[in-house]
Amino acid sequence: MTRERLYLYDTTLRDGQQTQGVQFSTPEKVQITRALDELGLDYVEGGWPGANPTDSAFFADAPQTGARLAAFGMTKRSGRSAENDDVLAAVLNAGTGTVCLVGKSHDFHVTDALGIALEENTENVRASIAHIVAQGREALFDAEHFFDGYRDNPDYALAVCHAALEAGARWIVLCDTNGGALPSEIGRIVGEVIASGIPGDRLGIHTHNDTEQAVAGSLAAIEAGARQIQGTLNGLGERCGNANLTSLIPTLLLKEPYASRFETGVTPEALAGLTMVSRMLDDILNRVPTKQAPYVGASAFAHKAGLHASAILKNPSTYEHVDPAVIGNTRIIPMSNQAGQSNLRNRLAEAGLEVAKGDPALGRILERIKEREAVGYSYDTAQASFELLAREELGLLPELFEVKRYKVTVERRKNKYNRMISLSEAVVVVKVDGEKRLSVSESLDEDGSDRGPVNALAKALAKDLGQYSAVLEDMRLVDFKVRITQGGTEAVTRVIIDSEDGAGRRWSTVGVSANIVDASFEALLDAIRWKLIHHTEASA
Numbered sequence: 001m002t003r004e005r006l007y008l009y010d011t012t013l014r015d016g017q018q019t020q021g022v023q024f025s026t027p028e029k030v031q032i033t034r035a036l037d038e039l040g041l042d043y044v045e046g047g048w049p050g051a052n053p054t055d056s057a058f059f060a061d062a063p064q065t066g067a068r069l070a071a072f073g074m075t076k077r078s079g080r081s082a083e084n085d086d087v088l089a090a091v092l093n094a095g096t097g098t099v100c101l102v103g104k105s106h107d108f109h110v111t112d113a114l115g116i117a118l119e120e121n122t123e124n125v126r127a128s129i130a131h132i133v134a135q136g137r138e139a140l141f142d143a144e145h146f147f148d149g150y151r152d153n154p155d156y157a158l159a160v161c162h163a164a165l166e167a168g169a170r171w172i173v174l175c176d177t178n179g180g181a182l183p184s185e186i187g188r189i190v191g192e193v194i195a196s197g198i199p200g201d202r203l204g205i206h207t208h209n210d211t212e213q214a215v216a217g218s219l220a221a222i223e224a225g226a227r228q229i230q231g232t233l234n235g236l237g238e239r240c241g242n243a244n245l246t247s248l249i250p251t252l253l254l255k256e257p258y259a260s261r262f263e264t265g266v267t268p269e270a271l272a273g274l275t276m277v278s279r280m281l282d283d284i285l286n287r288v289p290t291k292q293a294p295y296v297g298a299s300a301f302a303h304k305a306g307l308h309a310s311a312i313l314k315n316p317s318t319y320e321h322v323d324p325a326v327i328g329n330t331r332i333i334p335m336s337n338q339a340g341q342s343n344l345r346n347r348l349a350e351a352g353l354e355v356a357k358g359d360p361a362l363g364r365i366l367e368r369i370k371e372r373e374a375v376g377y378s379y380d381t382a383q384a385s386f387e388l389l390a391r392e393e394l395g396l397l398p399e400l401f402e403v404k405r406y407k408v409t410v411e412r413r414k415n416k417y418n419r420m421i422s423l424s425e426a427v428v429v430v431k432v433d434g435e436k437r438l439s440v441s442e443s444l445d446e447d448g449s450d451r452g453p454v455n456a457l458a459k460a461l462a463k464d465l466g467q468y469s470a471v472l473e474d475m476r477l478v479d480f481k482v483r484i485t486q487g488g489t490e491a492v493t494r495v496i497i498d499s500e501d502g503a504g505r506r507w508s509t510v511g512v513s514a515n516i517v518d519a520s521f522e523a524l525l526d527a528i529r530w531k532l533i534h535h536t537e538a539s540a
Contacts, residue, residue, distance in 0.1 A: 003263040006252060007228040009043040009204065010036050010245060012281070013058070014072050016236035017047070026057040028284050032233070035277050037065040039249075040266035045070040045100060050090030059094035067265075070098040070140070075128035078116050082131035092135060099132045100140040100173075101125075105160040106149030118156055126163040133168035140171040142206065147174065147181040150189050158196050171204045171228055176217060179210025179240060187220035200225030207243045209235060214243035219251070222258070233281045234293070246278045247294045254322050268326065275328035276504050288479045288498070295327050298506065302332040332383060341366070351387045352537070353394065365393045375512065376485040376492045382510035384499075384530040385523070391533075400532050401432035401465055403525065408453045408517055426456035432466045439463040454480065454520045461528065471535045472528060474502030482516065495519040499527045507531075 013029050016022060024032070029046065036044050044067045047055030051073075062069055073091030076082045091099055103125040104110045110121040125141065132139040141164035143149075149157040161172045174190065181189075186207070194200050205221035205228070207214040218229050229252075235244030249266055252258045278296040282289045291299040301324040316323070316331065324331050331350070341362050348355050355362060368389060369379055379386040391397040406428045415421050424443035429436060441460035443451045455477075462472045479498035484491050493516045500506045507530055511522030 003261060005227065006222065006262045006264050007042040007204075008040075008245065008249065008264055008266070009045065009070075009228055009230040010041045010232065011045045011072075011206075011230055011242065012036070012232040012236055012245075014045050014047045014055075015238065015242050016232045018238040019236045019241070020238075022236065022285060024054060024284070026054050026061075029054065029058045030061075030063050031284065032281065033063055033065060033067075033069075035280055036233075037063075037067045038270065039273065039277055040264065040270045041067050042265050043068045043070050043098065045072050046094075046096070048072045048091070049094040050087065056090075056094075059096070062096075068098045068138070069096045070100050071096040072100045072102070075101050075103040075124050076131075078114075078120055078124060082127045085128075088128060088131070092132070092137070096137070098138040098140065100142055101128050101132065102142040102144050102175075103128070103160065103164075104145065104149075105143035105157045105175075106145035107153045107156045108149070109145055122160055122163050125160055126167045129164045129167035129169045139164075139167075139169045140173055140204070141165075141169045142173045142175055144175050145177045147176045147186065147189060148178060150193075154192075158193065161193070161198060162196070165198055165202065170202065172198055172202055173204035173206050173228065173230060174221070174226070175206040176208055176214075177206075179208030179214065181207075181217060182211065183213055183216040183220035186217045187224040190221045190224035190226050194225045201227045204228030204230055205243075206230040208237060209240040209242060209244070212240070214241070215247050215251070218243045218248055219258075222252075222262075234278055234290075236281075244294075246274060246296050249274065250295045250322070250327050254326065271326060272328045279500075279504065279506075283478070283500075295322075296329060299332070300324070301329055347383075347386070348390055351390070353387075353390060353396065355394065361393050365390050368393065372512075376494050377510055377512050378494060378496070379510065382496055382508045382523075382526075384507035385509040385526045388509075388526055388529060388533075398533065398536070400468060400529065400536075401430050403461075404429040404431055404436060406457065406460075406521065408457060410453055422450045424450065424453040424456040426453065426460040428457065428460040428463075430461070430465065432468070437464045437466070453517060454524065457517075457521055458524055461524065465528075468532050471532060475528070475531050476500055477524075477527075478506070480520075485512075493519045495523045497523040497527055499531070501531060505534075 012032060017024055033044050046058050046069055049056050049059045049071050071091050071094035073088060076085040076088050082088060104114060104121055107118055110116060110118055129139050129141055143161050146157055165172055203226040205218050205226045207217040229248060231243035231245040231248055234246055235241040252262060252264060253266060253271055275296040279289050291297050294300060301320055303319055344362055344366060345355055388397060408424060408426045411423045412420060427440050429438045439460045441456050441463060443456040445451050458477060477497055478500045481496040483494045485494050492512055492514050495511045496508055498506060498508050509523045509526035511519040513519040
């Protein structure tokens with residue numbers, strides 16, 4: 001059976017940049033574009049040329065892509081022709097083969113926001129799209145506030161869309177701009193739009209996530225007949241975000257009825273890189289990835305309950321809706337004092353440690369986990385620290401280096417600009433390759449900003465580890481979490497450190513102490529040891 005084509009249109013570089021606290025540089029926009037192209041997106045919207053310098057710079061030196069690069073802008077303003085509108089000209093001057101123009105489709109916005117007659121707005125839309133098409137460009141019309149407009153005045157909302165279609169628009173994109181339309185309503189209205197004479201293969205859907213239903217709304221539109229889906233990586237976007245393509249794409253490729261009925265430009269091989277692309281975006285934004293994110297989150301395939309883990313050992317489909325490997329993710333069996341021996345053996349096997357059923361070491365490992373969690377440790381998320389603990393009990397923990405002593409000082413002083421700054425300095429003495437080595441490092445980064453005592457420790461420790469220093473060059477700390485356990489005079493500090501390397505691997509380690517620096521250093525040591533052990537084994 002021939003499958004219908006669905007077209008994926010990414011707006012991360014525009015809608016994503018409207019997220020509070022997000023601002024892409026031009027090189028970052030290029031990096032994201034290339035990743036989206038490799039993933040197999042049909043369209044990548046580069047931004048609004050003329051609206052800000054980074055968007056204009058991006059289009060001036062845009063990368064070559066298989067995806068269609070689109071420039072975004074608005075329909076012409078009243079009182080001037082499309083040919084003489086400088087804002088519209090800036091969009092055309094970006095030189096893209098595809099242009100997307102946004103225009104009003106809600107009568108309330110036309111009369112109250114624009115302050116013009118309904119007929120005048122319709123003519124502005126028609127003339128703008130006709131001008132784009134006359135230049136030999138593919139035109140899209142984003143019908144802003146369409147679902148609210150259709151609810152209030154369906155005749156006018158449809159009239160605007162039909163005007164764009166008749167002017168030559170390839171796609172009419174129905175926008176749930178305020179994010180308040182529910183999936184059932186979206187599906188019904190899309191069906192009525194098609195019944196009005198706008199073919200489904202000319203319709204797109206653009207949803208926002210203000211009711212946590214942007215993905216569901218997009219799927220409802222597809223089921224009703226729309227054939228273009230707009231969204232952003234990781235659901236970035238204004239307010240609560242846009243439809244999340246990292247959830248939509250695997251759903252379309254892996255779930256029925258979509259997988260059998262439709263095809264996209266994303267191949268199974270490209271889908272296996274989805275988790276990496278999602279984390280690349282978080283890395284660019286200097287954000288910690290959402291662990292509970294569907295499909296790509298670190299906890300998306302984590303099975304903590306003993307009953308669940310036992311079933312997973314027999315057949316992963318008992319508690320997993322898809323194989324995590326198909327989207328580049330991994331299964332995790334977290335270790336905690338709830339774990340049983342079958343859970344433990346499976347987790348050890350995933351770490352490459354085969355232990356026979358009934359081995360006395362299994363009981364010792366479980367007992368140590370319970371003892372350490374009783375004093376504040378948590379191996380639920382700190383999988384790498386659990387692996388090191390298990391290796392120690394199994395006699396498989398190599399002594400790569402030994403820390404003889406370390407010291408951290410924190411100084412508050414005025415800089416040359418007469419501003420008070422904090423500066424941390426760390427001294428670490430290690431024994432490696434049979435000799436003692438002393439390293440010193442400060443906490444200032446290349447911009448002169450203080451990164452704190454843990455950063456200074458990490459830099460000092462990795463600075464001179466002999467044969468191991470080169471291995472650690474691609475390792476970095478991506479998250480640092482502190483939790484005070486117990487309380488009062490007996491309070492202790494738990495530190496969880498998330499690390500990442502150039503291969504895209506992420507691992508978590510834990511340290512516990514009454515002293516936050518000691519707890520941090522313990523977690524840091526575990527992170528470095530885990531990285532070195534896995535590098536050594538991979539090279540063997």
